[in-house]
Amino acid sequence: MAAREALLDPTGMDERSADGTLAPRPTSLRGLTVGLLDNTKVNATPLLRGIADDLVDRFGAGDTRLYTKDYFGTPVKDELLRQIAAECDVVVTAVGDCGSCSAATVADGILFERAGIPAVSICSDSFAMSGAAMAQVQGFPGFEFITVEHPVASLDEKEIRQRAATVLPDVVRILGVGA
Amino acid sequence: MTDLTIQTADSTTRTETSTVDIGEIRRVMEYYQQQQWTDGLPVMPVTESYLAEFLAQTTRRPDDVLFSVPHLNRDLTVRLAAINAALAGCLPEYFPVVVAAWEAIAQEPHPRRGIWQSTTGTAPFTVVNGPVRERIGLNCQGNIFGSGFRANATIGRAIRLALINAFGLRPHQLDQATQATPAKYTACIGENEEQSPWQPLHTEYGFAPGDDVVTAFVIRSVMHIEARHTQVPEQLARDFADTIRRTGALIHEYSNALLVLTPEHAQVFAGAGWTKDDVRTAVYENAVRTRAELAAVGKDALSRHTRWRLPADHPDATPDSASIGSDPENVRIMNGLGSVQIVVAGANNAGVSAVVEIFGLAPRERPSSYSKVAAG
Numbered sequence: 117m118a119a120r121e122a123l124l125d126p127t128g129m130d131e132r133s134a135d136g137t138l139a140p141r142p143t144s145l146r147g148l149t150v151g152l153l154d155n156t157k158v159n160a161t162p163l164l165r166g167i168a169d170d171l172v173d174r175f176g177a178g179d180t181r182l183y184t185k186d187y188f189g190t191p192v193k194d195e196l197l198r199q200i201a202a203e204c205d206v207v208v209t210a211v212g213d214c215g216s217c218s219a220a221t222v223a224d225g226i227l228f229e230r231a232g233i234p235a236v237s238i239c240s241d242s243f244a245m246s247g248a249a250m251a252q253v254q255g256f257p258g259f260e261f262i263t264v265e266h267p268v269a270s271l272d273e274k275e276i277r278q279r280a281a282t283v284l285p286d287v288v289r290i291l292g293v294g295a
Numbered sequence: 296m297t298d299l300t301i302q303t304a305d306s307t308t309r310t311e312t313s314t315v316d317i318g319e320i321r322r323v324m325e326y327y328q329q330q331q332w333t334d335g336l337p338v339m340p341v342t343e344s345y346l347a348e349f350l351a352q353t354t355r356r357p358d359d360v361l362f363s364v365p366h367l368n369r370d371l372t373v374r375l376a377a378i379n380a381a382l383a384g385c386l387p388e389y390f391p392v393v394v395a396a397w398e399a400i401a402q403e404p405h406p407r408r409g410i411w412q413s414t415t416g417t418a419p420f421t422v423v424n425g426p427v428r429e430r431i432g433l434n435c436q437g438n439i440f441g442s443g444f445r446a447n448a449t450i451g452r453a454i455r456l457a458l459i460n461a462f463g464l465r466p467h468q469l470d471q472a473t474q475a476t477p478a479k480y481t482a483c484i485g486e487n488e489e490q491s492p493w494q495p496l497h498t499e500y501g502f503a504p505g506d507d508v509v510t511a512f513v514i515r516s517v518m519h520i521e522a523r524h525t526q527v528p529e530q531l532a533r534d535f536a537d538t539i540r541r542t543g544a545l546i547h548e549y550s551n552a553l554l555v556l557t558p559e560h561a562q563v564f565a566g567a568g569w570t571k572d573d574v575r576t577a578v579y580e581n582a583v584r585t586r587a588e589l590a591a592v593g594k595d596a597l598s599r600h601t602r603w604r605l606p607a608d609h610p611d612a613t614p615d616s617a618s619i620g621s622d623p624e625n626v627r628i629m630n631g632l633g634s635v636q637i638v639v640a641g642a643n644n645a646g647v648s649a650v651v652e653i654f655g656l657a658p659r660e661r662p663s664s665y666s667k668v669a670a671g
Contacts, residue, residue, distance in 0.1 A: 121342035123323070126332050126378045126460040128369075156600050158611070189409045190366040215471030216409035223366055246412065249468035253367050 134255040139232045141292025142205065146176040151204030151233075155188040155221060158269035159276055160211045163238070166280025167208055167287055175288060189216035191223040201231045206291050210238035213268045218243030219250035226256045236290045237261035238283065240268050262286045332382070332460055334452065334480060341381040348387040349377035353394055354669060361397040364407055364462055367469075371397065375461045380453035382460075389431050389446055391668050392509060393453045396421045396483070398666035399511035400454070405654060410513060411464050415546070416472030417654045419454050420482040420514040420553075422638055424497035425507035427668055428485040435485030437642030439555070440517055440649065451481030478514060484640050490558040491639035492565030499571075500665055507668035512553055512636075513654045516544065522560070523646035528567045531560060532574060536581030538650045540628040542592045545584075545604055548615055549630040551653035551662035554578070558643035575635040582628040586617075589626055602656065630658035 142148060150171055152164040161182070168180040183200055185192055192200075192209075200207060207228045212218030218239045225237030239247045241263040251259040264279050271279065288294065324337050332338065350357055350373070357374035373394065380393045400406055400419055410417055423433055434444035442448060464470040472479075488495040488504070497508035522534045539552045554574070556564075564574050589595040594604035596612035605612055617626040629635065641647070653662045 121344060123326065124341045124343065124346060124378050126341070126375065126382055126456065127463075128372070128375050128461050158600075187408070189413070215413040215415075218471070219412055219469055220366060220409070243471060245468050246471045249463055249465070250367070253369055253463040253469065255368070 129253075134257065135230065136256045136258055137229075139229045139234045141234055143293070144176070145171055145206070145288070145291065145293050147178040148205035149179040149181060149203065150177050151200045151207040152180060152182045153185065153192060153200065153207055153209035153224060154182060155185045155209065155211065155217055157188055157211050157213055157217060159271055160268075162273065162276045163210050163264075163268065163280055164208060166277050167284060170280065170284050171287070174284075175293065188214070189220055191220050191227055197227055197231060201228070201233050204233065207233050207235045208238065208287060209235065211264070211268050212237065212239030212243055212247060213266065215243070215246060218246040222247040222250045222259065222261050223254060225261055226251065226254050226259055229256075229259075234291050236287050239263050240266035242266035260290055262290070327382075331465060332456075334455055334459060336480075338382045338456070339384050341378050345381055346374070346377055349381055349385075349390045350374070352387050352390040353377075355394060361394065362401040362407070364409070366409060367462055369462050371457055371461045376453070376457055379457035379460055380449075383452035383456050384445065384449040385453050386431070386445070386449075389450055389453075391670075392423060392427060392431065392433075392446075392450055392507075395507075395509040395666040395668040396450065396454060396511060397457075399509050399664045402664035402666070403511055403513055404659075405513050405656070410654065411458060411462075412469050412471055414471055414473045415515065415654065416475035416479075417513050417515050418476050418478035418482055419451075419458075420478060420512045420651065421451065421454070421484075422496060422510045422512070422553075422640075423450075423483065423485045423507070423668075424488065424495045424502075424510070425668065426505060427507035428488075433483070433485040435487040435640050436490075437644070439484050439487075439640045439642075447483050447485075448481050451478075451483035454483075455479060455481065476515060476517075478517065482514070484555070484638075486638045487558060487640045487643075490643050492558075492561050493571050493637075493639070496636075496638050497665065502667065508665055509668060510663050510665040512651065512663045514553070514651050515654055516652045517555075518650045518652065520560075520648045520650060521646070522648070525646075526563055526566075528564045528569050528574075529577065531563050532577035533581050535648075535650060536578045539578065539652075540582045540584055542584065542589065542594055544652050545594055545628065547602055547604065547656055548597055549634065549655075549658055550582070550628050551634045551636075551655050552578075552629075553636040553638065553651040553653055553663075555641065555649040555651055556637060556639050557641040557645065557648045558639055559646050560648045561639045563646075571637050572632065574637060575632040578635045579627075579629050579632055584626050584628055586624045586626060595626075631660075633659070633661045636661065636663060
């Protein structure tokens, strides 16, 4: 009888180590600079602006700065990542409302966390599984991100304001500053 | 009771009575299902000694990276490609074709940028040219898009299983395809070079007919063209163009197509003295929509952000290229002759061909990439 052999893992995942460490959290947002990373999807800008306005008005955040990705389907490029990390204290990125951009939005959050910047990634709830799968392949299976009710692209100004207000408690909780 | 003839690694054959331990086989099959290391169908178990037979077929080192998706932080090594090829049911001698397929896919712009996470639901599609088709029994004749041929079935599946396993592109997870295509199980065909009136596809890249080459496309739909009624090449070309210019497939400014011509259709063209470039020209010139037809489906302009088609009155709209050209009322659906690729495949028994719709955002000289199959 032939020798018995182990079945091989076809994923290669066993060769990788996980790094699920979050960036250090601030004690408050007072005076901090909030980076807003717009992935160019429709309504990403007003959603981020809505959140930023509340972070300034209600939580005392200082400056807010809007940045735009050149392509929604892949994570933020190194150069922009370094610029945002240098200029901001925390980051909110949106909106992952498609197959590739939901995963990219979660990957962005993980990249910022690993660069030492607390980050909030916002996807639509239709793509929660895609975001979670991205966190898994990035070796950060427990990474927490926010899902807003789908759709986002077809909403008017008032509806976007409501979405922003709905997610605000989770934004501040993930940034570690409480309500 | 029948006997099993088993080809062993040292090329001897032995015959065994065809009895099995069904409990162990079922346990192994269920293990792979539980690990989600499959496309849903049973897979071939893979161990180090079986893997070694695949790795022996290539001069590439096991650690060589064939394809990377940087934003997923994932690389496909030769070793991982081989495990997944074995898992898919390939024979070891197919592996050089699988390696060439990955080398071609790696040159395509969209796969490494995440197109296989996308809702559009595209699939890899490979065309194989050269004598290797015969050596491994790759079908290039009847039932070309159907089942029944191990090399076609398992080479395409080797790509799929590696995408699922090594890149985590599982449906409902990282793979967010809304509906996708049956081609996601497998899509690998040979060109029917022997029954083609023209030189084969790979000679267009400068290869000799005796070279083995894999061409990779990223595709969405395979549309069949039934035209048994005509020997007039102009009529046949219009029939193809009509399918290519359908608005449902028109996501971006332009469409690309691979014509998979049955030998009979190729002969309608070649018999009238047409070259492949003549076919390309006729299809390109007829792949036109009126501005009104595009407006009727809300695709008469482009998004400034994404370059996808949308209505001209949309706030994000910017004019398409035709709008600022000499004939704004007639919109070309293809960017140039290179957008029409041609292979001959299928049985020489009817005027039944296909248009394979190729996905592509920006116009390219040729909407595909290729790699030569290395000698084992």
